[in-house]
Amino acid sequence: MTARGIALGAGALLLLAVAGAATLGLGGRAATDPAPERSGPAATGVVTRQTLVRSVTLAGELGYGPTVPLASTAPGTVTWLPEVGATVRRGEAVLRADELPVVLLYGFLPMYRPLADGVKGSDVRQFERNLAALGYEGFTVDDDFSAATATAVKRWQKDLALPETGAVERERVAYAPGAIRVAEHLVRPGAAAAAEVLSFTGTTRVATVSAGPGEAAWAARGVAVTVSLPTGGSVAGAVSSVGPVTAAAAGSGDSAAAVEVTVAIADQKALGALSGAPVDVRYVAERAEDVLTVPVDALLALAEGGYGVEVSGDAGTRVVAVKVGLFADGRVEVTGDGLAEGVRVGVPE
Structure with missing residues (x-):
């Protein structure tokens, strides 16, 4: 017998007890005024x-995002640093040492050696690419630091007062x-310039x-997410990087390892002036397409054992055994004989 069948049986016993009490003059519904018989579930929902x-x-x-230290190899003394929160772009000074600028350029190779006429290598190409992007001409962007490159460098140095x-x-x-x-x-x-002078993002x-x-197994570069903002709106995002497993910081009181997942947000305007604010990041863990x-x-x-549903129709009601799948948003995936879209099933009132 089903759980709902047991409940219906208990209700029938209660009705008999009330009828008996009325016969004995103890109050309750009179025998001449019987309760209406139930012919189906109290309420129904629909199969979708x-x-x-x-x-x-x-x-x-x-x-x-995470901060990265910027190391200077300049001799002398730091005489100027950009303000915290300032943006530094290609060709601009990231610090001054003895009042001479250290210039930010774009690339992944560090500046590990001086560059001059006759030097060859991928670091030359990286530097020449930046020089060209800053508008200097008259040389070919390649692995060869040529006399033409040196001439362009002189113009660049003149503009920097070097x-x-x-x-x-x-x-x-x-x-x-x-x-x-x-x-x-x-x-x-006033500090020595040959040091890590600032951190940046x-x-x-x-x-x-x-x-x-265990919570980061879903995260892979490009996975789409939704970021809910404290202002009430939400924006689309995508995983841009997944950090390595790291132990908690010493003295934090939390010894659990952690993985830092970074989510890129294309629509920066939708964020307004928010920064350093708590957000909720939602990702799709499971999906079941086109199911009942x-x-x-x-x-x-x-x-x-297992589950069933009480199917309601013109011919009355019957219990159909079902196999359940994904649970989400108050509904559950089911398969069973006779189930189809639009069929009505019993639910509690």
Whole structure:
């Protein structure tokens, strides 16, 4: 017998008891006024065909992403640093040492040696690409630092008020993947310039989620997510990077390992002025396409095991055993004999 069948049997016994009490003059419904018999479920829901999606939400933070230290090899003393929060772009000074600029250029190779006429290598190509992007001409962007490159370098040095040598000193350039936002000063003006002088981030806001290793298995570059903002709106995002498993910081009181997931957000305007704000990052954990579903509370626990639903129709009601699949948003995927879109099933009132 089903759980609902047991409940119906108990209701019938109660009606008999009330009728007996009325016969004995103890009150209740009179025998001459019988209760109406139930001919179907108290309420019904409908079988629908749809796509079910189960989402998982993780707490995150909106900011500019992890910070990276910027190391200077310039001799002398730091005489100027850009303000915290300032954006530094290609060709601009990222610091001054003895009042001479250290210039930010874009690239992934560090400036590991001086560049001059006759030097060859991929670091030459990287530098020449930046020189061309800054508008200097008259040379070919390749692996060869030529006399023509040296001539263009002299023009660049003149514009920076540097000695016009035609050679690029190692300490005169700092590379980053793109424009940077100054996150923190690591030294003050007056300190030695040959040091990590500041930390920086990218210039676009991202959402970061710190998850346990078991919670980050879903995260892969390009996975779409939805970022819910504290202002009430939401924006689309996509995973841009997944960090390695790291232990919690010493003294934090949390010894659990964590994985940092970074989510890129294309629509920066939708974020308004938000930064350093808590956000919710929601991703799709499971999806069932084009399946039959019923309300979760339509399920009956069968005495023989498993689940069933009480199908209601013109011919009355019957219990149909079902196989359940994905649960999501108050509905559950089901398959069973005679189930089809539009069929009505019993649910509690």
